[in-house]
Amino acid sequence: MAVFSSLTPVFVAVLCVIIGFLFKSSQRRETRSKQERSDQTARPWVDEDLQDDTEISSKHNEDDDDWLDTTEEENLPHIPYTPIQYSATEMLERSEKFYSLMNLRRSVRFVSPDPVPKQVIDNVIRTAGTAPSGAHTEPWTFVVVSDADVKHKIREIIEEEEEINYKQRMGDKWVHDLKKLRTNWVKEYLDVAPYLILVFKQTYGILPNSKKKTHYYNEISVSxxxxxxxxxLQNVGLVTVTTTPLNCGPQLRSLLQRPANPATRKIPANEEGE
Amino acid sequence: MAVFSSLTPVFVAVLCVIIGFLFKSSQRRETRSKQERSDQTARPWVDEDLQDDTEISSKHNEDDDDWLDTTEEENLPHIPYTPIQYSATEMLERSEKFYSLMNLRRSVRFVSPDPVPKQVIDNVIRTAGTAPSGAHTEPWTFVVVSDADVKHKIREIIEEEEEINYKQRMGDKWVHDLKKLRTNWVKEYLDVAPYLILVFKQTYGILPNSKKKTHYYNEISVSxxxxxxxxxLQNVGLVTVTTTPLNCGPQLRSLLQRPANPATRKIPANEEGE
Structure with missing residues (x-):
């Protein structure tokens, strides 16, 4: 599997999962003064609205001749597979229990700052990494952020873009559809939660020979x-909220030092990716 | 939640999950005679290759003035949320146990025809339905197929399109990248597995007032x-293989009688959607 660890991927922010314990006290959001609605006219939402700048620009940089792959994994030996098998009664019990557990999950925007063991976060990210992916490319990068300054910078980036999303980019239709959820662009939980997990999709990888590696269905795989x-995360009793910070990809990638260029890649001590 | 159940969605095949027990005996695939490689020249894979016909055509039918939503869910009362909370030791144990369980999952293409209790399948689909989604639109439809004739028709549709994918549509690059996985377009497991779960994304919904309802980030949500x-499914000891049957959407939608038009929608007795 050495080929995967040596990939230098292109990062595009897809999702940001904010995790922690439920904040038990009541808490009021301090809304910012500039809350007047944009006077832009409503327009229908289209898929292209969600196209991230990074994704668009990365397509321009592709050199068609550079796509090539290795074949080193072609002749791996066969390893017999013996999965656990349960009786019909056990299956039914397990399916009911797991449904009950997952059905308790809610998206939670008021979280406690109580610390969470880092090893638990490591384990849940390892678990996410067991997912299937197109042609087994595993096109994901999970960046765990716990440093207060970095979290605050992430909040600033996301709130700035989200304010544009609410007021201009997405139109009145989107604002109207979100109204019942009572959300806005102020995301205090990005400061409060003990961990933010930023999930980046790798639209393609770079092989050791500097050739590009295609990541088929990368958005489906990452999701x-x-x-x-x-x-x-639900299984360990942590609350989460999943957000798709539209148009924040380039800035978050820069902040977290996950550039496409391997020569400048650095991983700060307080963050980890795998 | 009545507004969701009355939606008549647009269906686009995203994923097909084939499930069952592991087939324990060895089994050889009978390959078809027409296996000669296409002589088409290789070309780089692009995201547009994965664009489903249904998705493309559905965009042409959109009437911009039709986008409107209800506000009936705006004034729901607040319900206190009290999630389960575990000690640090318990969290660590639970995270390790769940990782071990998920890490045993493999994509399995040789499955046993042994029956699986339908109630277990119902429970795992209910579990999938607890996922978060863009603006809580829940833009998914799970179609469970167990009827032998319908399974075989699905196999015929998928194999026909997959043969084109392998020989022409996707190019030599894609065929080369998949070579190490030793897959081809012959998918006997579609006949053998006790259940196929076809997962359709709803690119938008139709409200009771015939207006369209936007499904934000529908592909991410469904995935x-x-x-x-x-x-x-892994939790109950069933094996799975997840496939993305490119370009099969329209035919599968037609076969499973999930058209966009509510007047002609029928659900055969042997299939269920929720």
Whole structure:
């Protein structure tokens, strides 16, 4: 599997999972003064609204001749597989118990700052990494952030873009559809939660020979992985909220030092990716 | 939640999850005679290759003035939320146990025809339905197929399109990248597995007043839901293989009688959607 660990991926922010314990006291959000609605006219929402700048720009940089792959994994030996098998009664019991557990999950925007053991976070990310992916490319990167300054910078980036999303980019239709959820662009939980997990999709990888490696169905694969991540977090009793910070990809990638260029890649001590 | 159950969605095949017990005996695939490689020249894979016909055509039918939503859910009362909370030791134990369980999952293409209790399948689909989704639109439809004739028709549709994918549509690059996985377009497991779960994304919904309802981030939402589905299936000891049958959407939608038009929608007795 050495080929995967040596990949230098292109990062695009897909999802941000905010985790922690439920904050038990009541808490009021301090809304910012500039809350007047944009006077832009409503327009229908289209998929292209969600196209991230990073994704668009990365397509321009592709050199068609550079796509090539290795074949080193072609001749791996066969390893017999013996999964656990349960009786019909056990299956039924397990399916009911797991449903009850998952059905208790809610998206929670008021979280406690109480600390969470880092090893638990490591385990849930390992669990997410067991997800299937297109052609087994595993096109995901999980960045765990606990440092207060970095969390605050992430909040600033996301709130700035989200304010534009609410007031201009997404139109009145989107604002109207979200009204019943009572959300806005102020995301205090990004400061409060003990951990933010930023999930980046790798639209392609770079092989050791500098050739590009295609990541088929990378958005579907990363999202499946996030589903397993959410299940793993719910399983340990942590609350989460999953957000898709539109148009924040380039800035978050820069902040977290996950550039496409391997020569400048650095991983700060307080963050980990795998 | 009545507004959701009355939606008549647009269906696009995203994923097909094939489930069952592991087939323990060895079994050889009977390969078809027409296996000669396409002589088409290789070309780089692009995201557009994965664009489903249904998705493309559905965009042409959109009437911009039709986008409107209800506000009936705006004034729901607050319900206190009290999630389960574990000690640090318990969290660590639970995270390790769940990782061990999920890490045993493999994509399995040789499955046993042994029957699986339908109630277990119902429970895992309910579990998948607990996933978060963009603006809580829950833009997914799970179609469970166990009827032998319907399974075989699905196999015929998928194999026909997959043969084109392998020989023409996807190019030599894709065929080369899949070579190490030793897959081809012959998918006998579609006949053998006791259940196929076809997961359709709803690119938008129709409200009771015939207006369209926007489904934000529908592909990400459906894929997160599939991640939880796979976790639930692994949890009950069933093996799975997840496939993305490119370009099969329109035919599968027609076969399973999930058209966009509510007047002609029928659900055969042997299939269920929720």
């Amino acid at each position: 499946i992985s996030c589903g397993i991540l959410l299940a793993a | 997160i839901s599939c991640g939880i589905l796979l976790a639930a």
